Amino acid sequence: MLVACVLLSLVALVLPSPIRSTVAGALRGTVVVPLASLQERAEVSRRAVLAYDASVRVADSIRLQAGQSDVIAAENERLRRLLGLGAALKWGFVPAEALHGRGLGDDYTMTLTVGRNEGVEPFSAVVAPDGLVGMIETVDARSSVAIVWPHPDFRVSAMSADGTAFGIVYPHLGAGATRFLLELRGVAFRNALRPGTLIVSAGLGGVYPRGIPVGTVLSELKTAEGWARNYLLRPAVRPADATAVMVVQPTRAKEGVSAAWQHAVDSALRMVVSAGDSLAKQRADSLATAERQRLDSLQALRPRPDSLPAVRPRPDSTVPPGGAP
C-alpha cells in the first residue's frame, strides 16, 4: 500500500503542469470545496480583524489631529491678537503666560511667568487682547500672582464707551453661572444704558488706565436704590481663555492705552448705533404696514360701483313698441 501511495504521489509530482492544475482544480471543485470555503472565511475574518484595528487607529489619529488642530488654531488666533495688542501698545508692557491652578480659589487668581526681574510691579493692570483681566497682587523675582475679575476684591472704575455714564465695576456675587459675570454699580439714574453697550475702564484711581474694555451690558439689575442704576455685565475676557496676557507697566498706564482698544470701542458703538437704527427702521416699517392695512380695510368696506343692483323698468311702466301711450 505504501508503494502504491508513494508511486501515485510521485506521478502527481511529475505530471505536466496543465494536468496537475486540472486534477487539483477538480479536487478543489469537489471534495475540497468545504475546506477551501472554511479557509477563505478564516482568512477574510483575520483580514477583517486586522483591518478593524488599523481603521480604528486611523480614525483615532484623525480624531486626535482634528482636536489638536482646533486647539492649535485657537491658540494661534489668541497669539496673533496678542501680537496685535503688543504692536498697538508699542512699549511699556511685559508679555506673560498665565498659569491657571486647579485648586480651591484658583478661579480668582492666576500665576504669571514674569516677575520683578522683567519689570512687573504690584498693582499693574493685566490685560488680554479682548480687554481687562485683572491686577498684579504680589510679585516675586521670576513670577507674580494676579487677581482676576471674579475675585471678590476686584474693583475698577468704569464708564460707557461713549463716556456718558460712569460707575464702579464689581464681580457679580451671584450663585451658579452668574457668579462669573460683573456688575456696574452707581450709574446715575438719568443715564440708562442699552444692552450691548461696551463698558471700559475710566482711568480713575490710577491702577487701570482709561479705555480698556471691561464688559458689555446684559441687563439692568433691579435695586431698591432710587438714585442710581446697576447693570449686569458680560465680561470682556474669560479668565480660563487668558493663557497669554500682558502686564501694563505703570509708566505706560499713565500715558494712556485707550488707542490699543479703539477699534473695539468703535465697533461696539457702531453695533449699538446700528441696533438703534434697526429698531427705528423696524418701528417705521411696522407703522407703515399698520397704516396700509387700515387703508385696505377702509377700501374693502366702501361699496363698489359694479356691485350696485341694476334699476330695471317695471313691466307696467314700459312703452309698447310702435306707439305712444
Next chain:
Amino acid sequence: MNFARGFWFVLVFLTLVVLHYTLRPVLDWRASIDFLAIAVLLVAVRARPGVATIVGFAVGITSDAMMPSAFGAGALAFSVVAYTASSLKAAFFADNIALNAVFVFLGKWVGDLVFLAAEHRLGGSEFLAQALLWSPLAAAVTAVVGLGVLVVLRPVVGTPRG
C-alpha cells in the same frame, strides 16, 4: 474499537482537519500548528500501516489541491509519515508522554523534510532555513498541541493499538 469510540475518533479527526483550515489561517504564525499532521498521526497509531498510509495519502492530496505547484508532495510526505508512524507506534506509544511528544515532533519534521525535498521549490540557504529552523519550530509547536490532543482525548478515543 467499538462504535462509540469510532464515532468520537472520526469527530476528533474531522475537527482537527477543520481547525487546520480555520484556526491556522487566523493565527497565521510563521511556525504554525499542523493540525493535519496531528490528525494523520492520530490515525496512524490506531490503524494498520496500510490504512494509515491511505488516510495519509488522502489527507495529503487534499492539502495539495490548495497549492497545485506542489501537487503530490504533501501526499508523499503524509503517506511516508503515516506508514512509518503506524509501523513504529509500538516503540513510541508506551504511555510515555515525552515519547509521544517526540513522536509527533519527528512525524511533523520528517513530513516537512519529505515535502520540501519533493516540491523542489526552495534551494540553498532558504531550504536550510526552512528545514533546520522553521520546520523544527513548527514541529515543536505541533508536538505541544498534538500531545495535548493525545492526552485529552485518550479517555474518549481509547489507547493506541499495541
